[in-house]
Amino acid sequence: MKEQAVKAAGERGTGEAAVRTIGLTRLFGSLAAVDHVDLVIPYGEIFGLLGANGAGKSTLIKMLTTLLPPTSGHAQVGGFDIVGAPALVRGRIGYVPQLLSADGALTGYENLLLSAKLYGLPREERHDRIEEALDFMGLADSAKRLAKTYSGGMIRRLELAQAMLHRPAILFLDEPTIGLDPVARHVVWERLRELRSSYGMTVLITTHDMEEAETLCGELAIMHGGRIAVIGKPLELRTGLGPTASLNDVFAHYAGGGISDGGDFSGAVRTRRTARRLG
Amino acid sequence: MLRFLRESTAIAQVELLKLVRDPTEMFSRAVQPVLWLTVFGQVLAHVHGIYTGEIGYLAFITPGILAQSVLFSAIFYGIAVIWERDLGVVHKLLVSPALRNSLVFGKAISAGFRGLVQAVVIYGIALAMHITLRLEPQAILGVLAAVLLGSGLFSTFSLIIACIVKTRERFMGIGQVLTMPLFFASSAIYPLELMPGWLRIVARLNPLTYLVDVLRGLMIVGGVSMHGLGVDFAILLAIFVVFLLVAVRLYPTLVE
Numbered sequence A: 001m002k003e004q005a006v007k008a009a010g011e012r013g014t015g016e017a018a019v020r021t022i023g024l025t026r027l028f029g030s031l032a033a034v035d036h037v038d039l040v041i042p043y044g045e046i047f048g049l050l051g052a053n054g055a056g057k058s059t060l061i062k063m064l065t066t067l068l069p070p071t072s073g074h075a076q077v078g079g080f081d082i083v084g085a086p087a088l089v090r091g092r093i094g095y096v097p098q099l100l101s102a103d104g105a106l107t108g109y110e111n112l113l114l115s116a117k118l119y120g121l122p123r124e125e126r127h128d129r130i131e132e133a134l135d136f137m138g139l140a141d142s143a144k145r146l147a148k149t150y151s152g153g154m155i156r157r158l159e160l161a162q163a164m165l166h167r168p169a170i171l172f173l174d175e176p177t178i179g180l181d182p183v184a185r186h187v188v189w190e191r192l193r194e195l196r197s198s199y200g201m202t203v204l205i206t207t208h209d210m211e212e213a214e215t216l217c218g219e220l221a222i223m224h225g226g227r228i229a230v231i232g233k234p235l236e237l238r239t240g241l242g243p244t245a246s247l248n249d250v251f252a253h254y255a256g257g258g259i260s261d262g263g264d265f266s267g268a269v270r271t272r273r274t275a276r277r278l279g
Numbered sequence B: 001m002l003r004f005l006r007e008s009t010a011i012a013q014v015e016l017l018k019l020v021r022d023p024t025e026m027f028s029r030a031v032q033p034v035l036w037l038t039v040f041g042q043v044l045a046h047v048h049g050i051y052t053g054e055i056g057y058l059a060f061i062t063p064g065i066l067a068q069s070v071l072f073s074a075i076f077y078g079i080a081v082i083w084e085r086d087l088g089v090v091h092k093l094l095v096s097p098a099l100r101n102s103l104v105f106g107k108a109i110s111a112g113f114r115g116l117v118q119a120v121v122i123y124g125i126a127l128a129m130h131i132t133l134r135l136e137p138q139a140i141l142g143v144l145a146a147v148l149l150g151s152g153l154f155s156t157f158s159l160i161i162a163c164i165v166k167t168r169e170r171f172m173g174i175g176q177v178l179t180m181p182l183f184f185a186s187s188a189i190y191p192l193e194l195m196p197g198w199l200r201i202v203a204r205l206n207p208l209t210y211l212v213d214v215l216r217g218l219m220i221v222g223g224v225s226m227h228g229l230g231v232d233f234a235i236l237l238a239i240f241v242v243f244l245l246v247a248v249r250l251y252p253t254l255v256e
Ligand SMILES: Nc1ncnc2c1ncn2[C@@H]1O[C@H](COP(=O)(O)OP(=O)(O)OP(=O)(O)O)[C@@H](O)[C@H]1O
Pocket: A028, A031, A033, A051, A052, A053, A054, A055, A056, A057, A058, A059, A060, A098, A262, A263, A264, A267, A268, A271, B256
């Protein structure tokens, strides 16, 4: 319904944390892609989720965004249970999938218009809100072009515009800056910080980029084999390991070092395809 | 209810927009029925190989060919859905608070547009071939309604299969295996009476038979619906609703 969908970011559910999981688990056959994860993310945090390929980051996000039912355990997002009240959760979140998901056959504006309708934004507000979101992401001039003519960076920005259009309380971003050039990445970071400061949005972001983790995120969790190996502020994590340790060292230490041991072929193909589409 | 309409219209609008923007697929789908009518139909009508009563063979198969092209253009619709899933578009639809019913129903309506285009093409060819069509508005509206219903039904069936097989390769395989039997085990190109008993039973279970039957009753001069239009529409509608209910349950599993 309209009322629930236009909830501003400031309006929170009943829980005090944006995300709270207890023993959250997802099995694929015998593989525990996410294995008894306990996580609390306070409102207003930019929370980074790190981990090697196949560590379970996307699977965790898919459960929190109600796309994938958990095998066991519980989770509340925006104060609502992901299994018991998925529709209420959906009205409070925005999501940018790991895959590039803007509809290339539609213009930037039309992509957002579809979202505006599905999220039940009132008709008289739609146009202004869409313009505002496009403007915010620096896409005002390309609004009337088909999304398939966008560069990878523009598509990512379009997806962010789409995900924030209804001003969700919590944004889930699965590798939103993969394949972006350094300038484009900084633009995205800047925008995310602004969303947090002006709307109090909570952001859960996965990344393989240590600079991103260090400068953008207030708190980090490193996943390994479906479990959370460690949680802490970037500085704490570094000093915890040694006086000269970099975040790369921290990652190598907790994420099992080396190349993925959990990633599968299709995951690798998918990542590569994404990278290719991004040019 | 209002919300359901708003959301399904939003989905259908987007599909319509894409169709108008890139109509190539629509036209390439129209080639096949043209061939069936102008080549296959002409030849069989000429040899008088199949007895179809008062009405000539060409008039007999015209509704059958329309039903066939509705089936063929709707059945590969699952491919598009799998494609959308691979691109992450389905993920995006499913994280929105939109009702699952609206998403599935909106897609079914958009398949209906394609069916309507096929209907226009076939009316055009049939008129050019001097096949005697019924042109009263009620008859034409009835045909269009049946085409919408049939397209929705078969596209939703296709969606169900897409949700089960999940990959394009497997879907292509199953799509080929299903469409031809559905087509031949129906009264599209020969009367049910000419079929052996077992095939007649299969044909009775085949939704395409009922679509053909409505169209035959409404589209051509002298055509009769064997089951009666009301029965045909009721059966098609019931199957459509059952398919929708199944698809609504399965659609979210596409992204798992
Ligand atoms: N639908 C699925 N069916 C079977 N196994 C799956 C499925 N989705 C994920 N997996 C497996 O679950 C594990 C975790 O995958 P996930 O995509 O969550 O990893 P990730 O941390 O996001 O990796 P990446 O950094 O490569 O994106 C992998 O071993 C993967 O093969």
